Amino acid sequence: MRRIVIIGAGQAGLVLALGLQKRGYDVTVVAEKTADEVRYGRLISNQCVFHPALERERELGINLWDDEVQPVEEVAFNAAGGPAGTEPAIAWRQKFDHPAQSVDQRVKVSDWMTLFEAQGGEIRHHKVTPNDLDAYAAEFELVIVAAGRGPQFDALFPRNPEFSPYAEPQRAIGIAYVRTKHPMPPGLIFNLGPHGENFILPVLSVQGKVHGIGFFGIPGGPMDVWHDVTDIDQHLEIGVELLRAHFPWNKGILEEAEPAGPLEMLHGAITPTVRHPVGKLPSGKLVLAMGDTAVTNDPVGGQGANMAARAAKSYQEAILAQEDRDFDEKFMHDAFAKYWAVAQHATAFNNALLAPPPEHVLATLDTAQRVPEVAHRFAHLFENPVGYTGWLTDREVSMRYLQEATARA
Ligand SMILES: Cc1cc2nc3c(=O)[nH]c(=O)nc-3n(C[C@H](O)[C@H](O)[C@H](O)COP(=O)(O)OP(=O)(O)OC[C@H]3O[C@@H](n4cnc5c(N)ncnc54)[C@H](O)[C@@H]3O)c2cc1C
CATH class of the missing domain: 3.50.50.60 (FAD/NAD(P)-binding domain)
Known part of the structure; x- marks a missing residue:
């Protein structure tokens, strides 16, 4: 053997x-x-x-956890920058063909x-x-x-x-597991802003069913805020401020949340x-x-x-x-x-x-609001990123696809 x-x-x-x-x-x-x-x-x-x-x-x-875990059935994508600042400039939701999970x-x-x-x-x-x-x-x-x-x-x-x-980390990361009373969608929220990103998703944790709230801030920017944070209450206070300032349409999630436990946070930066x-x-x-x-x-x-x-x-x-x-x-x-x-x-x-999205990627995210095929294709990159290369890496291919998909819709 x-x-x-x-x-x-x-x-x-x-x-x-x-x-x-x-x-x-x-x-x-x-x-x-x-x-x-x-x-x-x-x-x-x-x-x-x-x-x-x-x-x-x-x-x-x-x-081992299929019977207990909350399925991640969809992605709700939002890009900041709406006219009043309180609503996203781009927002769409897409169901996954097969649910994801976070255990x-x-x-x-x-x-x-x-x-x-x-x-x-x-x-x-x-x-x-x-x-x-x-x-x-x-x-x-x-x-x-x-x-x-x-x-x-x-x-x-x-x-x-x-x-x-x-050669250096591109994001300052802060994650916490919380319990929130706020009504939650049956999946993943992906918020994109000029200073970084925010992910929120249901997790089956050691503490039971919770939500993971992750902030990914561009180093040196207003979302790079975790340096002196030592306890989870402080982490949550900062998280509430980050949602209010950058992704206010989701602020209720943390305003109505409590920490899932004292060890339920993580700070770091990865190259x-x-x-x-x-x-x-x-x-x-x-x-x-x-x-x-x-x-x-x-x-x-x-x-x-x-x-x-x-x-x-x-x-x-x-x-x-x-x-x-x-x-x-x-x-x-x-x-x-x-x-x-x-x-x-x-x-x-x-x-x-990790890089600022080029114009054709923004056009893709924007078109996804009106053309379900585009939302479906983008959302499924997370489970099969092989389709990324040769599509969103190529401006001409991307723009032609948007025209064709829009015509089909
Ligand atoms: C904040 C954060 C959020 C993430 N979110 C996602 C996500 O949503 N989706 C996703 O796909 N990935 C995500 N990841 C990445 C994912 O967690 C890792 O890529 C994945 O865990 C890598 O698996 P691995 O087995 O290679 O390494 P690890 O999971 O790190 O496992 C390595 C193991 O080796 C052990 N070990 C380390 N050094 C030694 C040593 N010298 N001797 C013996 N044992 C050792 C460690 O204790 C550990 O148990 C995230 C990571 C972070 C930090």
């Missing part, structure tokens, strides 16, 4: 571990934290997971760790350093590093400047980074990066967890196809290339969302 170790128990590592376990592989996971430390720890993400990634979880039988990653990760162990999988608990990897490479046939974003494995998996247009995915250890042995360790997107486009699930599927297919052959350098590059064939579009879409 092939022996594989996955460093990191997150959306990427655990979906792969559970998938390989189901196929009879001897998989070991190395996790920095125990299931309880994750479950009772701080907020990690806002994790809107769309249909393709959910389907993968269903294929593996690890969709708190603390719930997912801790439940999946428990399931993996209950099914006979081994989890070792410690924080792996680059120096530890040679010992793993000696013990296992394949070492996959799925330890999330951040600089800890920078030297092993250097930034690839060709696909990493940003979107694509890395060289194959790392060489001092012994000469190779290790393969996966998930955020290989490709980190800013969360503004809601792509990271979706792509982590995608990576797990692609890597699993590559591992199965390798049969008894060595997991050599070619295998590693091919496994990543298969994933990147899709992930590059998610990264391109996400990076584009």
Whole structure:
């Protein structure tokens, strides 16, 4: 039986571990934290997971929350700038063909760790350093590093400047989970303004059913406000002011909200980074990066967890196809290339969302108000960003499509 170790128990590592376990592989996971430390720890993400990634979880039988989670049935898109300032300049709503879900990653990760162990999988608990990897490479046939974003494995998996247009974070992020008495739509709210974005969505969290409210502010601007925030009440007060000032049509949501708990907030800033995915250890042995360790997107486009699930599927297919052959350098590059064939579009879409929208994208968002086909196509980019490239990357193609779709309507 092939022996594989996955460093990191997150959306990427655990979906792969559970998938390989189901196929009879001897998989070991190395996790920095125990299931309880994750479950009772701080907020990690806002994790809107769309249909393709959910389907993968269903294929593996690890969709443990389908009966409890509030489905994310639609997206309500608003762009600021209406004449009185109190209403959006652009507003449309679009139902997803298949609902998305946001299950708190603390719930997912801790439940999946428990399931993996209950099914006979081994989890070792410690924080792996680059120096530890040679010992793993000696013990296992394949070492996959799925330890999330951040600089800890920078030297092993250097930034690839060709696909990493940003060297600094492009958004100051503040997320909180709240309970609100305000009437809520059955899905995701995406508010776009000149100083940043705001997302609101239903979440099944460790605290039960809540709403996640995320602000993504352009650094140095009026939505870059989280530096000195240390408690959740302060976070909520600032959130109320941000909604009033930038997205006032939704201000009632936070005015009528209370925090879901003292740990239910997160502040940060992420540099979107694509890395060289194959790392060489001092012994000469190779290790393969996966998930955020290989490709980190800013969360503004809601792509990271979706792509982590995608990576797990692609890597699993590559591992199965390798049969008894060595997991050599070619295998590693091919496994990543298969994933990147899709992930590059998610990264391109996400990076584009961080830049001011060009005229043809604004025209698309505007036309979506009147032409349902356009709203449908744009909304479904979140679940399948492959359609972004060659459409919204090309002004002429976009404008011609708008004319044709408008004529059809
Ligand atoms: C604020 C915010 C909002 C987001 N919203 C969305 C969204 O709406 N939709 C979406 O798709 N994505 C979203 N994301 C991104 C998403 O959460 C990540 O892309 C996804 O979790 C990546 O999965 P991963 O398994 O690669 O890494 P992670 O989920 O980070 O998991 C890595 C795991 O490895 C462990 N680990 C780290 N270092 C070590 C070590 N040295 N040794 C052992 N273990 C280690 C960590 O404890 C963790 O459990 C959001 C992220 C943030 C921060």
